[in-house]
Amino acid sequence: MCAGVIFYNSAMQLQLPEASxxxxxxxxLLHNLIATEIRRQHGWISFARYMELLLYAPDLGYYSGGAAKLGKDGDFTTAPEITPLFGATLAHLTTELLVSSPALQPRILEFGAGSGQLAHDILTELATSVAAGDNGAGLPQAYYIVELSAELRARQQLKLQAFPQVQWLDRLPEAFSGVVIGNEVLDAMPVELVLRGEQGWLQRGVGLAETGVEGEDGQFVYIDRPAEPTLIAQIPDAESLTVGHLTEVHPVAIGFMHSLGGMLKAGQGAVALFFDYGFPAAEYYLQQRDQGTLMCHYRHHAHPDPFYLPGLQDVTAHVDFTAMAAAALDSGLDLLGYSSQAAFLLEAGIGKLLLRTPPENALAYLPQANALQKLVSPAEMGELFKVLAVGVHAELPARFANHDRSHRL
Incomplete structure (x- = not known):
């Protein structure tokens, strides 16, 4: 039984660049594919299924299609696209972890490598350090990339052809020991939308508006129906939220963290680092955030309508880091740390790497300093982005405890 139908008319509200x-x-074509799925499922699919098709439908989804996504010509910019200092910093931290933790094998596994820029910067920095005699761990035996998008994999293979140790995987290996990196991976996983209704919590799904024309698919609309209690269990003090409170829950990302835990527990030792934007649960579900965090990105324009140009825009939600940490602990991993991106990168030595370029050389130094500022400034990515570190038979260097916020999770 549907509890309500909500129309979202983006054409009157958005002024975005025109698509070719x-x-x-x-x-x-993607709209038609999703419409077929909705009809097959008797007029309703969950928002998570809708988001999955938007992003990953073969050949048509945002990540599986051929459109440019990253950098100035894409829809958004990530830390590796801003500056190679991000990857260089992770390269040195990886070396430090491998040297200090005997249980870790000299391997790196990256989830969702995008353009391949982060892998390129890490491997370039490691090779430079080895050549200079500054790398006690040497080059990794293997750099694995788990990539579901054939289009992105092709871009990565072109970018990384100088590094024969890179190997691509279609799925998580059964066991892994080494360093795991996920930059803006968790936010790309489908979420469910839930709404506090007059009579209890509702799950917001997607249906089709009637057009009155046989064989013609109408626009997508929200349709609400009673939510399963398991969906609401992620929200602390859910019953204290007011009627009309709309938010996301993250069953797919939680499942991913459980799978990660199984993979790392089957290995000898590992540290997994996740960089993403989000909040602990106590902040995620604040009343002031009563319309959730779902956001769409199209050609560097941010807007809230996930029905606009299916397959041509990114659809994402902030990460509930409390839920991610809890899933990791449930799967047997240790919580190694949680901090702002700014604090983490500064402790990892990004400032020292910047100073390899003399400040007196303003032409070379200032662009790098400005790029670093974007990563660490509280007004940019430094505070909104967090770093969650989990692992087994390993720990972060002691200095990372200086700014640890695990107590807030």
Whole structure:
């Protein structure tokens, strides 16, 4: 039984760059595919299923299609695209972890490597350090990339052809020992939308509006129905939230963390680092955030309508880091740390790496300093982005405890 139908008319509210005719045609194909799925499921699919198709439908989804996604020509910019100092910092931290933790094998595994820029910067920095005699751990035996997008994998293979140790995987290995890196991975996993209704919690799904024309698919609409209690269990003090409170829950990302735990527990030792934007649960579900965090990115424009041009825009939600940490602990991993991205990168030595370029050389130094500022400034990525570190038979260097916020999770 549907509890309500909500129309979202983006055409009257958004003023975004026009897509090419070819891109619009691809978007219409994805719209038709999703509409077929909705009809097959008797008029309703969960928002998580809708988001999964938007992002990952073969050949048509945002990440599985051929459109540019990263950098100035794409829809958003990530830390590796801003500056190679990000990857260089993780390269030195990886070396430090491998040297100090005998249980870790000299291997790196990266989830969702995007353009391949982060892997390129890490491997370049490691090779430079080895050549200079500054790397006691040497080059990693293997750099694994778990990548579901064939289009992104092709870009990565071109970018990383100088590094024969890179290997691509379609799924998580059964066991892994080494260093795991996930930069803006958790936010790309489908979420469920839930709404506090007059009579209890509702799950918001997606249906089709009637057009009155046989064989013609209408626009996507929200349709609410009673939510399963398991979906609401992630929200602390859920019953204290007011009627109309809309938010996300993260069953897919929680499942991923459980799978990660199984993989790392089967290995000898590992540290997994996740960089992403989000909050602990106590902040995520504040009343002031009563319309949730779901956001869409199209050509560097942010807006809230996930029905706009399916397949041509990124759809994402902030991460509930409390839920991620709890899932890791449930799967047998240790919580090694949780901090702001700014504090983590500064403790990891990004400032020292910047100073390899003399400040007196303003032409070379200032662009790098400005890029670093974007990563660590509280007004940019430094505070909104967090770093969650989990692992087994390993720990972070002691200095990372200086700014640890694990008590807030």
């Amino acid at each position: 005719v070819e891109a619009q045609r691809a978007s219409r």
